[in-house]
Amino acid sequence: DAGVTQSPTHLIKTRGQHVTLRCSPISGHKSVSWYQQVLGQGPQFIFQYYEKEERGRGNFPDRFSARQFPNYSSELNVNALLLGDSALYLCASSSSTSGFYNEQFFGPGTRLTVL
């Protein structure tokens, strides 16, 4: 079975541009979470979606948005890119949302560089 897949693997953008990152969860998983990992730091929670609805949002500006599709894949959109948005963006899928053990399986990430 395929694990969590993300595309693209690497991306270079310039300041002010817009970017869309994509994630496909493990088959049967209905929850997708997005994390930002800046170099030298731990991942920071951005969004969680479950059954196409936003279930959680981290402390990120409105330039960050996401959505989940009927097939449970997800997109993360970032507008008006800043240099500080350069990071590894990780997607994780799980079978449920909160309160109980639900192992989150991480994809390999998309490395975004903003010049």
Next chain:
Amino acid sequence: GEDVEQSLFLSVREGDSSVINCTYTDSSSTYLYWYKQEPGAGLQLLTYIFSNMDMKQDQRLTVLLNKKDKHLSLRIADTQTGDSAIYFCAELSSNTGKLIFGQGTTLQVKP
């Protein structure tokens, strides 16, 4: 608030034991995790512990949880050069389902 702290760096000799420590603040956390990240790669779940457990052993890995002090540790027995990586401690927020990560501990294993 929610916060997870780890020491930044640990160096050991091959064959020795490694102990990576972590402290957290959210007393309502249900699960605590250890993830491994190798250079240029995503996160690999190593092990987890439920908050009502004190210890969990899985082959070379031993997790100890002191809930009173909100302290978590990961012991790797017989550390190998392939264990060199960054290790992240994370707590699962029972309210939001999000993982809160520490800043990671870089483990260097010298031959």
